[in-house]
Amino acid sequence: MRDEFFQKITASVVDGEPEITVDLTKRAIEAGLEPMAIIDQGLIPGMDIVGKKFDSGEYFLPNLIFSAKAMQASMDILEPELHARNQERKMAGKVVIGTVQGDIHEIGKSLVATMLAANSFQVYDLGVDVKPEVFIQKVRETGSNLVGLSALLTTTMPVQKDVILALQEAGLRDKVKVMVGGAPVTRSWADEIGADGFAEDAIGAVVVAKSLCKE
Amino acid sequence: MINFGGMPTYKIELEPVGRRTEIEAGLTLLEAAQTAGVELVATCGGQGICEGCRVRVENGKLTPLTLEEEALFSCDDLSKGYRLACQAKPLSDCKIEIPPESLTTPQRLQLEGHEQEVELDPVVKSIELQIPAPTLHDLRSDVVRLKEKLLEQGMAATNIAYPVSKNLSETLRSLNWHTRISLHTNEPGNGKSTIVAALPPPDKAGSTMLGLAVDVGTTKLATYLVNLDTGETLARAGAMNPQIGYGEDVISRIMVANDRVDGRQILQTRLVETLNDLVIELCNIAGMQRDQIVDAVVVGNTAMHHLFAGFPVRQLGAAPYVASVSEPVNIRSHDLGLNIAPGAFVHLPPNIAGYVGADHVSMLLASETVVSKGIVIALDIGTNTEVSVVREGRILSCSCASGPAFEGAHITFGMRAAPGAIERVQIVDGKVLYHTIGGQPAVGICGSGILDAVAVLLEAGVIDTKGNMDSTHPLVRTRDGKREVILTPAEKTGHGRDVVVTRHDVNEIQLAKGAIRAGIEVLVAEAGGITNSSQLDGLIVAGAFGTYLDLGSAMRVGMFPHLPMERFRQVGNAAGSGARQMLLSAERRDMAAQIAKKVEYIELTTHSRFTEFFIKSILF
Numbered sequence: 001m002r003d004e005f006f007q008k009i010t011a012s013v014v015d016g017e018p019e020i021t022v023d024l025t026k027r028a029i030e031a032g033l034e035p036m037a038i039i040d041q042g043l044i045p046g047m048d049i050v051g052k053k054f055d056s057g058e059y060f061l062p063n064l065i066f067s068a069k070a071m072q073a074s075m076d077i078l079e080p081e082l083h084a085r086n087q088e089r090k091m092a093g094k095v096v097i098g099t100v101q102g103d104i105h106e107i108g109k110s111l112v113a114t115m116l117a118a119n120s121f122q123v124y125d126l127g128v129d130v131k132p133e134v135f136i137q138k139v140r141e142t143g144s145n146l147v148g149l150s151a152l153l154t155t156t157m158p159v160q161k162d163v164i165l166a167l168q169e170a171g172l173r174d175k176v177k178v179m180v181g182g183a184p185v186t187r188s189w190a191d192e193i194g195a196d197g198f199a200e201d202a203i204g205a206v207v208v209a210k211s212l213c214k215e
Numbered sequence: 216m217i218n219f220g221g222m223p224t225y226k227i228e229l230e231p232v233g234r235r236t237e238i239e240a241g242l243t244l245l246e247a248a249q250t251a252g253v254e255l256v257a258t259c260g261g262q263g264i265c266e267g268c269r270v271r272v273e274n275g276k277l278t279p280l281t282l283e284e285e286a287l288f289s290c291d292d293l294s295k296g297y298r299l300a301c302q303a304k305p306l307s308d309c310k311i312e313i314p315p316e317s318l319t320t321p322q323r324l325q326l327e328g329h330e331q332e333v334e335l336d337p338v339v340k341s342i343e344l345q346i347p348a349p350t351l352h353d354l355r356s357d358v359v360r361l362k363e364k365l366l367e368q369g370m371a372a373t374n375i376a377y378p379v380s381k382n383l384s385e386t387l388r389s390l391n392w393h394t395r396i397s398l399h400t401n402e403p404g405n406g407k408s409t410i411v412a413a414l415p416p417p418d419k420a421g422s423t424m425l426g427l428a429v430d431v432g433t434t435k436l437a438t439y440l441v442n443l444d445t446g447e448t449l450a451r452a453g454a455m456n457p458q459i460g461y462g463e464d465v466i467s468r469i470m471v472a473n474d475r476v477d478g479r480q481i482l483q484t485r486l487v488e489t490l491n492d493l494v495i496e497l498c499n500i501a502g503m504q505r506d507q508i509v510d511a512v513v514v515g516n517t518a519m520h521h522l523f524a525g526f527p528v529r530q531l532g533a534a535p536y537v538a539s540v541s542e543p544v545n546i547r548s549h550d551l552g553l554n555i556a557p558g559a560f561v562h563l564p565p566n567i568a569g570y571v572g573a574d575h576v577s578m579l580l581a582s583e584t585v586v587s588k589g590i591v592i593a594l595d596i597g598t599n600t601e602v603s604v605v606r607e608g609r610i611l612s613c614s615c616a617s618g619p620a621f622e623g624a625h626i627t628f629g630m631r632a633a634p635g636a637i638e639r640v641q642i643v644d645g646k647v648l649y650h651t652i653g654g655q656p657a658v659g660i661c662g663s664g665i666l667d668a669v670a671v672l673l674e675a676g677v678i679d680t681k682g683n684m685d686s687t688h689p690l691v692r693t694r695d696g697k698r699e700v701i702l703t704p705a706e707k708t709g710h711g712r713d714v715v716v717t718r719h720d721v722n723e724i725q726l727a728k729g730a731i732r733a734g735i736e737v738l739v740a741e742a743g744g745i746t747n748s749s750q751l752d753g754l755i756v757a758g759a760f761g762t763y764l765d766l767g768s769a770m771r772v773g774m775f776p777h778l779p780m781e782r783f784r785q786v787g788n789a790a791g792s793g794a795r796q797m798l799l800s801a802e803r804r805d806m807a808a809q810i811a812k813k814v815e816y817i818e819l820t821t822h823s824r825f826t827e828f829f830i831k832s833i834l835f
Binding site for chain 1: 466467469470473532533534535681682683695696697698718719721722725726818820821826829830833834
């Protein structure tokens with residue numbers, strides 16, 4: 001029965017069916033399954049498959065959005081359960097993420113935030129049109145080791161550089177890794193402004209974030 | 216550059232037709248164009264002697280100039296980056312601009328818009344005068360003489376345009392003091408009248424008063440020459456917006472203006488130069504003179520409006536994306552370098568917001584959206600799709616970032632609506648049927664074609680609600696792990712490669728139609744009165760793509776809500792029609808100003824329900 005639950009939860013995440021994932025999660029808890037096991041053996045394998053399907057060109061943005069929604073909806077149920085059991089997920093890292101000042105594009109950044117959260121990162125999402133000093137403040141406050149900067153316009157990309165400079169001035173640059181992304185952002189731009197990581201999409205962002213946290 | 220182990224290959228982008236191709240090293244740009252199905256004039260057969268295939272290099276490295284090219288091109292041409300496509304071979308990925316004269320078949324440009332009868336009452340009035348010639352007993356200056364005669368006729372002219380006064384003495388004498396004065400009566404704000412031209416009297420050659428209407432699109436320019444005496448449209452001419460060479464979308468052009476000291480100037484100059492060519496073309500068609508054009512109305516999105524007028528655009532490139540100028544303005548043609556009557560004003564109707572411009576105001580005016588009964592949506596689909604809803608006298612507007620997919624960008628075989636583009640797709644008995652523009656062998660797919668393709672693939676169960684392609688369906692094949700559907704097999708295409716729709720293309724359409732539908736849903740929710748967009752009383756679709764798209768397909772993919780067919784109205788280039796109306800009627804010009812004042816602008820990206828609607832709308 002355990003394995004059947006896990007397989008079904010995995011499949012519902014892969015199919016991107018949040019309602020089914022929620023229903024299965026509730027029933028799994030009622031059946032006495034451990035929340036941690038539901039995450040590790042149900043949800044995360046599902047997101048892994050989604051990532052692979054995305055990389056192979058079978059899955060696209062709509063799939064990611066709905067799979068992430070399914071995972072998120074399940075986590076909303078499981079987190080209080082973990083808390084009630086005095087359990088904590090082992091976190092891969094702490095990330096401060098936001099769309100830079102002058103830019104109000106939300107969806108891509110939020111998807112990256114959700115994918116990071118789905119992959120065991122503690123995520124502090126500052127939203128859109130975020131001033132450099134707000135990033136600095138949040139890094140200080142949370143002791144995060146990773147900063148994610150999104151820019152969707154060629155006109156706002158330079159602000160990513162401003163944030164990196166602000167981190168330097170604040171003496172935080174060697175304490176955090178910085179990753180940048182957004183439709184017009186390229187690897188050479190990331191290199192030019194001295195970012196530590198760059199990814200083209202939300203799945204790539206998880207891979208980069210994981211490798212930056214291992215360094 | 217991609218190396219498959221053999222010859223390196225280079226990616227070649229062909230603008231403004233919007234085709235991309237990949238060729239092996241050693242092949243010429245002409246061959247690149249041919250593989251992409253783009254026909255260049257090559258009268259000499261590629262020997263480098265006819266100049267027919269001249270192209271301009273935007274970026275990328277090419278082989279050095281050949282002797283033939285050195286002989287043909289002037290230093291000026293060479294410094295601008297002109298090459299002969301038959302001679303130049305890429306040494307890197309390249310972006311090439313093909314001037315219209317080098318294309319064998321013109322692209323389809325949409326110039327028609329539905330004509331709306333307006334009462335003829337142009338802002339520029341005509342007064343025929345027989346002015347008494349000076350004598351030794353009447354030593355008044357020529358200007359005073361003219362103004363006093365006008366006053367006799369009950370018309371007070373406060374100003375006379377400098378270019379008119381500069382030539383007045385000669386003009387009046389050459390006309391034997393018999394003239395037709397063009398009096399501009401609507402100087403915004405102060406109600407002053409200005410003499411903008413002195414034309415020959417009626418019945419003489421060159422006496423007809425003309426107006427110029429211009430719709431400056433990010434991609435295309437549409438111009439109209441209007442007879443202000445009769446209201447008739449005498450000539451139409453279109454061209455690609457030459458600013459495309461500096462970036463396909465509005466943001467990349469703003470970048471050019473930001474990054475280069477002379478950026479704004481260059482963009483303005485290129486645009487005005489092309490408009491001047493179009494003015495000559497219009498006058499040739501109508502058999503008229505440029506000096507007879509005594510009034511002009513120019514509409515465009517806010518960025519085009521600003522770049523045309525020379526207003527700053529930096530603030531349009533970053534949140535909160537505000538316009539520099541939103542009120543109606545009149546600028547002297549002379550100050551803009553626009554070659555019409557040198558004293559004439561160019562009227563720019565008001566903008567609504569940074570991404571909803573005067574073109575949308577003009578469209579709302581011409582389509583009569585604002586006087587519609589019930590709850591009506593009006594939209595103009597482009598890279599940015601402007602949407603308005605009208606209910607009980609309220610107008611709410613927003614701009615959706617729908618992207619350039621329907622203009623052919625980011626679609627594997629995407630192209631603009633030009634000959635050889637698949638524009639209609641059907642599946643009958645499991646077989647794909649299609650129609651191309653001009654009936655020519657297929658080379659790509661234009662906006663209406665890709666929309667149809669996705670709709671019929673949905674209908675046939677090839678793709679599901681999330682856009683996944685069923686790999687077991689007979690129409691689907693998998694190549695390198697990627698799924699695609701063949702619309703035209705290689706042996707029937709113009710370039711010998713299969714024309715396909717990929718899962719990636721379907722995704723692009725999902726994002727584009729999702730953005731448009733989310734905009735509609737946000738406005739319907741904000742306007743209130745109905746609980747569901749399927750209860751709308753009307754949906755007005757403007758613009759070229761909006762005219763050619765199949766409404767059934769648009770509903771099938773969920774870009775538009777499901778409505779009875781009779782509630783849709785496809786109005787063509789309503790922005791251009793609105794501009795013409797504003798030439799012919801002072802009242803219409805005032806109405807446009809009132810519409811813009813009335814509009815409540817909704818910023819979608821910060822709207823609390825936008826993400827919810829968008830995510831729902833990317834599903835089929």
